[in-house]
Amino acid sequence: MNLFSMMNKRAEDGNPIRIGMIGAGKFGTMFLSQVRKLAGIHLIGVADLSPASARSNMEFVGWTGEQFGAVSLDAAAQTGTTHVGDDWQALVAHPAIDIVIECTGAPVAAIDHILGAFGHGKHVINVTVEADAFCGYALARKAEEARVIYSMAYGDQPALTCDLVDWARSCGFNVTAAGRGHKWLPEFRKSTPETVWDHWGVSREKAERGRLNPKMFNSFLDGSKPAIESSAIANATGLLVPANGLQFPVGGAEDLANIMRPVSEGGALEQKGMVEVASSLTLEGEPVPYDVRQGVWVVFEGETEYLRNCFQEYLVRTDDSGRYSSLYKRWHLIGLELPVSVASVGLRGEPTGVARCFNGDVAAIAKRDLAAGEILDGEGGYTVTGGLRPAQASVAAGYLPLGLAHNVKLKHAIADGEPVRFEDVEIDETTTAYKLRKWMETLS
Known part of the structure; x- marks a missing residue:
């Protein structure tokens, strides 16, 4: 302060x-x-x-x-x-x-x-x-x-999310989930820089006025940036990532405590202590009320009767069981x-978030059928999107990180929706980025 x-x-x-x-x-x-x-x-x-x-x-x-x-x-x-x-x-x-x-x-x-x-x-x-x-x-x-x-x-949303997680833990709460919002429909995974303004919510005229980069903004829309930022959050907070990638459960800011709890309790999480992204659109494409698309959030648990009673006494908004509550910021100002x-x-002398482990990784996933000889163009482009995966599984499978999927040539054809592996590309192993990544894999 x-x-x-x-x-x-x-x-x-x-x-x-x-x-x-x-x-x-x-x-x-x-x-x-x-x-x-x-x-x-x-x-x-x-x-x-x-x-x-x-x-x-x-x-x-x-x-x-x-x-x-x-x-x-x-x-x-x-x-x-x-x-x-x-x-x-x-x-x-x-x-x-x-x-x-x-x-x-x-x-x-x-x-x-x-x-x-x-x-x-x-x-x-x-x-x-x-x-x-x-x-x-x-x-x-x-x-x-x-x-x-x-x-x-x-x-940026990762640091802001880390701030909320730190607040919850510093108060003595168990963090059930944390993450950001996003405007998401499954078909957005196919979006390219040519189509991004058709779905983003900003006209081409306003995008040009603001000098907005369509490839960069498309990396948000196609799911790459949510995966990237969720990985960063997981690695800074120690939270886990979903086994099969982000699920994008639908809900607004006031729905978070209900949807960001374990499946066994009526929510969308595999287990407690995970990152996830809340979608601001229903599967039919309708906007949810009071969305958190541009914001960040944390869901925390009142694991004792005393805490749950405190929630009631101070009129805290909770899930329908009274066990989970949330804190959120609806906007981030980049x-x-x-x-x-x-x-x-x-x-x-204090960072505003820093990676303390390697829990999450972002694999390059084919955005369409890719032929041998094609050049990958990284996040937000025409060839690949990002898929969040547990780091241990990603490294074991040899998945190519999205961050290294820039200007590299495919040696093998990759089917739409399949991950690209290191063995599938011609990559310069002398770059500092490649060597640093491989060194990090040995640490974990």
Whole structure:
């Protein structure tokens, strides 16, 4: 409850939190709109493959040319301005920068960026949850070795869900389930970047106005991002994942306590202590009332008569048995909330969520019949979607993580709905991302 006053004190002392950011796409631009208003944070540098696009996005959200016109990182550090360039290695190596925000959305490249930052003693806030989903536990271990902090990004649903889980456990409650919401119908699994705006709920005109990336947004719609984020939640909280993937039980915010309980008690869970995603659409495609599509939630248990009586006495909304209740946030504000992570890491030395185990994995699942020789195009594309699986089963079966299913060629045909395996693709085994993943598999 003191982050804002602590940031102000750093500003008054002339000692702001000094950060650099790699990638200035949608999430990064949302952060840029807010950080310019926080005197306790100094964004020294932005590195992007297209500096011109980064500058355009900064102007788009209110930055002036003078604010981001520093000719070098050194000049930015000395004058309180920001340098925009394309050299991420120079950015992570710069001595004035304490925290690096990885914000590219490119999981293979993100691994290089994150480990590079660790090598220079920088803390990292990882917005690219796709990277965290397939090797977050390994990144956390590497951060420990480097004696730096590795953190999820507050504002994204995984970190917000972890916050709710931590609240429940810190209160002494047993967590029955936790997760996020989603607009889901089974046929959305087939969606492509060409069809996403037909189903998402935003017109093509508004999508273009907001500079929205159709492939990225399609990764949400086709189920890839819910799987990715659920994996990240499971690995940060220790919650389990469904044996056969997310079930997307239907229900609104006030239905969570009923639907997110074990099947044996009338709910949708295989057992207590799992991640899941609540669908905001019925199977007929009708919206549910008071949905939690853009939000996060936790369901917790009143396992004693005393706790259940307290629920009644204080008019707590519960399931029909009076045993389970929930807490939720109906909205998440994505990059607009990212300053919370910067403040938490920079002022408290505390991550806003970090992988502590390897419970969940996201396998690349064929979106249609795929022929040998085709090139996989990763999450949100035309070839594969993400399927959440227990990590132990995924590793044992040799499933290809969705995060590594980028620009790799198929050696074998894969039927629609079937998982892709490492043995099915031509993959560069010399990349840092591949080697880190294989190292993580040995840890578990």
